[in-house]
Amino acid sequence: MLLNEMSDVLRVSGLRYVRDDRAILDGIDWSVRAGEHWVVLGPNGCGKTSLINCLTGYEMATAGSIQVGEAQFGFADWREVRKHVGLVTSTLVSYLEPYEPVLDAVVSGREAILNLVGERDAALEVEARGLLERMGCGHLVGSRWGVLSQGERQKILICRAFMAEFEVLILDEPCAGLDPVAREHFLGWLGEMAEREGAPSLVIVTHHVEEILPCFSKVLLLKEGKVLAMGGKSEVLRDEWLGEAYGARVEVGVDEIAGRYGLRILEVLR
Numbered sequence: 001m002l003l004n005e006m007s008d009v010l011r012v013s014g015l016r017y018v019r020d021d022r023a024i025l026d027g028i029d030w031s032v033r034a035g036e037h038w039v040v041l042g043p044n045g046c047g048k049t050s051l052i053n054c055l056t057g058y059e060m061a062t063a064g065s066i067q068v069g070e071a072q073f074g075f076a077d078w079r080e081v082r083k084h085v086g087l088v089t090s091t092l093v094s095y096l097e098p099y100e101p102v103l104d105a106v107v108s109g110r111e112a113i114l115n116l117v118g119e120r121d122a123a124l125e126v127e128a129r130g131l132l133e134r135m136g137c138g139h140l141v142g143s144r145w146g147v148l149s150q151g152e153r154q155k156i157l158i159c160r161a162f163m164a165e166f167e168v169l170i171l172d173e174p175c176a177g178l179d180p181v182a183r184e185h186f187l188g189w190l191g192e193m194a195e196r197e198g199a200p201s202l203v204i205v206t207h208h209v210e211e212i213l214p215c216f217s218k219v220l221l222l223k224e225g226k227v228l229a230m231g232g233k234s235e236v237l238r239d240e241w242l243g244e245a246y247g248a249r250v251e252v253g254v255d256e257i258a259g260r261y262g263l264r265i266l267e268v269l270r
């Protein structure tokens, strides 16, 4: 699927997601253009993971439309759509079987399937081994999914995502469980990848503004299942918006040289 710079790789209109008579997401309108890198922020339970799960077909939206590349929700086979979306999310952690070999968990990312059945393709295995080496996980190649630490699982999911050729890479709290050095290593690698020609659009869900790399220029801020603010990073990452989102008086700082953000909680209001 060829996408030019101005086309949308993701488009969500009027998205509503109801579970147990509760609107977890309501009236979400959002689009990601090819080449844009977005951050999704918001307090615990505001619906970030639900949004990602609806976008990737792991949850069924109640109403609204979702388009990934040229495929529209309801009109395309989600197994095909998923091949165009790289996904790193803890949702997958529970879907993968504990006895799944690490190598299979990575190789199966090519077809975006869970738990490989049958023989492993030799060429894909070479590719997967290379990715594991690059991610510093070469020593895990003979392990099974169930015995891995949280940080190791994150790294394996990142390798798995990179087996596919995607237009958008969605990372739901990719640094959760990584130690501070592994986190900086991962963010450095992500930043380099984002700068490469033909790089996919990135969407990162995070709780930590310090993980927002300079390459991310757009922010979607959610609160209670609705869009609180959306737009350029410098417009959304402001004391007022983040304070309202988190129910606190906050101060947003930015290191002008490194281009990285920080958040100071001055007073908890909720």
Ligand SMILES: Nc1ncnc2c1ncn2[C@@H]1O[C@H](COP(=O)(O)OP(=O)(O)OP(=O)(O)O)[C@@H](O)[C@H]1O
Pocket (backbone or CB within 6 Å): 019, 020, 024, 042, 043, 044, 045, 046, 047, 048, 049, 050, 051
């Ligand atoms: N399948 C479901 N059935 C019922 N409630 C659900 C379901 N999925 C999510 N929820 C609820 O919807 C709300 C949003 O959950 P979600 O995981 O999307 O939030 P989040 O913003 O990702 O939170 P966190 O930052 O804590 O990871 C939560 O209150 C959660 O309990």
